[in-house]
Amino acid sequence: MADTKPAISFIGLGAMGFGMATNLVKEGYPVTGFDVYGPTLDRFTAAGGLAATTPASAVEGKAVCVCMVATAQQAQSVLLDSEHAALPSLPQGAVLLLCSTVPCAYVQSLERQLAERGRADVHLVDCPVSGGAIRAADGTLSIMAGASDAAIDKGRAVLQAMSDPAKLYIVKGGVGAGSNMKMCHQVLAANQILSASEALGFADHLGLDLRSAGEALVKSDGWSWMLENRLPRLLHPEFKPIASALTIILKDTSIITSEARRAGFATPMTSTAEQVYFSGLGRGYGPDDDASLVRLYTEGKGKVGPVQGTASTDDEKLKLVIDLLRGIHLCSAAETIAFGQHVGLDLDQVFELCINAAGGSRILSTVGPSFLKAFVEGKAQGGWAAESGSGEATLQSIASELEAAVNEAQSLKLPLFLGSQALNLIRLGLKSAGAESSKQAIGSVVRVWATS
Amino acid sequence: MADTKPAISFIGLGAMGFGMATNLVKEGYPVTGFDVYGPTLDRFTAAGGLAATTPASAVEGKAVCVCMVATAQQAQSVLLDSEHAALPSLPQGAVLLLCSTVPCAYVQSLERQLAERGRADVHLVDCPVSGGAIRAADGTLSIMAGASDAAIDKGRAVLQAMSDPAKLYIVKGGVGAGSNMKMCHQVLAANQILSASEALGFADHLGLDLRSAGEALVKSDGWSWMLENRLPRLLHPEFKPIASALTIILKDTSIITSEARRAGFATPMTSTAEQVYFSGLGRGYGPDDDASLVRLYTEGKGKVGPVQGTASTDDEKLKLVIDLLRGIHLCSAAETIAFGQHVGLDLDQVFELCINAAGGSRILSTVGPSFLKAFVEGKAQGGWAAESGSGEATLQSIASELEAAVNEAQSLKLPLFLGSQALNLIRLGLKSAGAESSKQAIGSVVRVWATS
Known part of the structure; x- marks a missing residue:
């Protein structure tokens, strides 16, 4: 059944992201990774992943994008502002799982920016994680996800693949609520x-x-x-x-x-x-x-x-x-x-x-x-x-x-x-x-x- | 008129106390000083003061005692607890001006201890000072004095000699109120x-x-x-x-x-x-x-x-x-x-x-x-x-x-x-x-x- 799993792009292969992305590879997802640090990409291909040289080429044609960069500034850059940013290449109706820990204010502004750029079709999920690098690699993270019901539905399988079954929290309140939960x-x-x-x-x-x-x-x-x-x-x-x-x-x-x-x-x-x-x-x-x-x-x-x-x-x-x-x-x-x-x-x-x-x-x-x-x-x-x-x-x-x-x-x-x-x-x-x-x-x- | 001024004992000749005591000498008071540090006593006699070798001998026969040690612990020691403590030698009805900065709790306990030892006759004045060593030596300190009306009356002339006329504050509330004012x-x-x-x-x-x-x-x-x-x-x-x-x-x-x-x-x-x-x-x-x-x-x-x-x-x-x-x-x-x-x-x-x-x-x-x-x-x-x-x-x-x-x-x-x-x-x-x-x-x- 592995071939029924959708292709995923994964942006940000740091200590947490690398473990999360390789876990998804193990779970049978085709995962294309991007990171600014070249040697990490080599390690990722050695672990069975695919490598992209820009955010844009990573997300192209993938129904799901996981973003696990370190800060809101980095997210803004790789998704929207940099020369080869992801958004223009993201397929219609794609799910964007923002797993970075960011302020509620940022993820809500990201939702607005998507709409302003005519990309309200993107299903944004505000889903910071917790648990450390070992649980990231095991696919047993705690995840706090806030989004529209439609976005949660579309992202659920990948969220489940990354989290402990008892620790996937769907947080009421839409985009921003996940970040608020993590913040508290x-x-x-x-x-x-x-x-x-x-x-x-x-x-x-x-x-x-x-x-x-x-x-x-x-x-x-x-x-x-x-x-x-x-x-x-x-x-x-x-x-x-x-x-x-x-x-x-x-x-x-x-x-x-x-x-x-x-x-x-x-x-x-x-x-x-x-x-x-x-x-x-x-x-x-x-x-x-x-x-x-x-x-x-x-x-x-x-x-x-x-x-x-x-x-x-x-x-x-x-x-x-x-x-x-x-x-x-x-x-x-x-x-x-x-x-x-x-x-x-x-x-x-x-x-x-x-x-x-x-x-x-x-x-x-x-x-x-x-x-x-x-x-x-x-x-x-x-x-x-x-x-x-x-x-x-x-x-x-x-x-x-x-x-x-x-x-x-x-x-x-x-x-x-x-x-x-x-x-x-x-x-x-x-x-x-x-x-x-x-x-x-x-x-x-x-x-x-x-x-x- | 200098000979109408009462003899004063002065306990604690540190940076502040030395200036205060020598100012009283200049004002015409006969001042007998005590300090644990011998060389200070030599300086004090050179400045016109008299020196005592124990708190007890300092206060003997003096109607006014000024105490300007550094802490409540030192006050307790020199006044009550040490071998040659002042209290037993303090004349009946003497004024005790406690100028040290101490907690309200301490000066109120001192008042109780005086009563418990049968020395309710001592007129205790709770009168911390402020202003630094230069104003101490000039006799222009700020003083916050709390005591019974009788004690204030008896201590007023010496308090005035140590303070700026506009900065002698008689604080309502009795013993403890002066310390509370300083604390605030x-x-x-x-x-x-x-x-x-x-x-x-x-x-x-x-x-x-x-x-x-x-x-x-x-x-x-x-x-x-x-x-x-x-x-x-x-x-x-x-x-x-x-x-x-x-x-x-x-x-x-x-x-x-x-x-x-x-x-x-x-x-x-x-x-x-x-x-x-x-x-x-x-x-x-x-x-x-x-x-x-x-x-x-x-x-x-x-x-x-x-x-x-x-x-x-x-x-x-x-x-x-x-x-x-x-x-x-x-x-x-x-x-x-x-x-x-x-x-x-x-x-x-x-x-x-x-x-x-x-x-x-x-x-x-x-x-x-x-x-x-x-x-x-x-x-x-x-x-x-x-x-x-x-x-x-x-x-x-x-x-x-x-x-x-x-x-x-x-x-x-x-x-x-x-x-x-x-x-x-x-x-x-x-x-x-x-x-x-x-x-x-x-x-x-x-x-x-x-x-x-």
Whole structure:
């Protein structure tokens, strides 16, 4: 049945694109690849693909085009603006799967540009992916696809070939909704990559053994997918192997904060993370693995003293680090859910996607339903649900525990960029409740972000 | 009439204390000094003072004791806890002027400890000072004094001898109120010391000539007392002379954020500044002048490219830097005023003190009255005044201009810790106003902080 599969053009054969394209070859698709870097094309033909020397010649006669370049600027160039751009050669009624992570604003402008150039016939699918190079090559990516029903139908077989069956999310809202979903997920990624460094740096100043502390944190309520994933590199003396460079997550934070500005939405957590990432970039850490940002937290240890913390036992110290992570993850989850609501996403789908992806955290799993309830009940009652369920931790208790961590770090004189931000945001969430704050449900912290 | 002046003991002859004590000598007071550092005592006797070898012997028989040590811990030690502590030797009914900058919590605990030790007879005055070593030696400091009426009466002559006649503020609220007033002022100081570095770092990445940019900024709406004061050191290749070390402002941020935690109050601006200060400390910049923090912003310039900003002319670039400063100073002013309200200070007095001191900024002078109005009218109406006066800039316009600066910095890949924080806070302030935000008065941004 391989001969019933349509010919595909594939533009952008980088770390992710190469794996995705060769997987499609294995699945029996005739795939014609294009990349600006010649040696990659040789590797691709060796893997059974066909090579094209321009975007235009790649797409000619192919009913499906997958575009997996690194940025919106590159997409604009290869699809529309460069000398041998793809669009004029794209067949009538073709499907264009834009898998690059781009701002919602860009993919929506691309849809408009297609119409303005008389190519409304092109079935554009906004379908960023997540999962890394290995899952790309295995055809088990997470994919978040927003498009017209017709475009989804035409693109579905190829989307399925590239994704894990349980992780192909058709996102309601058309072109732009896929990018918005990815963006909201990356709010978690951006904060939790940095929280892993912040936690290990704090543990280091506390004098904990980092290896055993790391193992304990991964089993604790401070768990995040990112912490577990970055831990081996955090513990490596040179933060090796380089699996995800600082510059990669900076592309995402740039999309998040620029889209937030466009939407008039506040992203205090991600903006904080972004400034720290820029600091790392200024230090020359751009090409290094993002786990190496722990260096921004460990420097000065033993040199800014005398310093004197209050925690004496390892258990007390570990609890401070766990409470730091819980507080940060609570606020990054709140920022994610509130941003999703602001851009009109289905919050149940945001939650389901995030807990099963690289943005997952123990706190998100436990508190996420309370966030969704806060939105639903808040809307229904014209306010915000403020009663916590019986036995549930209150926002005040989370604040008190985070406060102890921030207090200790102040005594030890190390920065906790995300932790101190989270504490202030929780304080802002608590303040409007006044005397009733002791009864406030954790989920109600989203009121800081949410448009009431 | 010099012989009618009472004998004074003076504990703590550091950079500030030495000037204050020798000024009192010049004013005709018999002053007995104590300091842990012997050579200082020799200098003090050479300047006409008397020297004591313990706090106890210094205060013996003196109706007035001035304490000007560096921290609350030192005050506790010299006054109460050390082997030859002052208290047991302090005469009945003596005045104790605590001029050190300490947390409100500490000076109030000192008042309790005096009572617990049966020394409620001591007239404690909580009177931190501001103004630097030169004004200390001239007897023209700003002093913020909180105490009982009786204690103020007894201490007034010495307070007047140390201060500028227009800058002796008797703060309502008793012991603790003076420290709270100083703390609120230092919110401005802490943010505006750093905003000067952030602005110059931004100007550097924009490619502006720093000397002419600095001169233009000082004349602009981005003016702050700190910017003008730090500018020569910001422009000096080695940030010399060292006039105020990073470690000095870190003592103040520590008081601000720890008192905020105690009060359940959010200080998102000062907390951000504090984390950046901790970063500088970790880099080894602790003993350097605080203007040297511009290094945290200038590094990476020319190395993280290719970067491409949007501003092309010097006027456009300068406007971005001014708009950055305006946004930061707006939010640091809001944090100051709201914190003052939270701890029960007279806001008119907070405003008057701050515009005439090192916390002054053009924005505070113009917007401060709108903040005070927002509190008064907000309270009166059970909400927040939202109508801007005719011709006044709106919060939305401030946000848009700050947004352009943050956007440009993102393109140039440098951190704007305070600027991005301020933008998010203004966004939070705008969000509850919804469609009416275009009419929102600038002063209404305080609603983010204020307990409603």
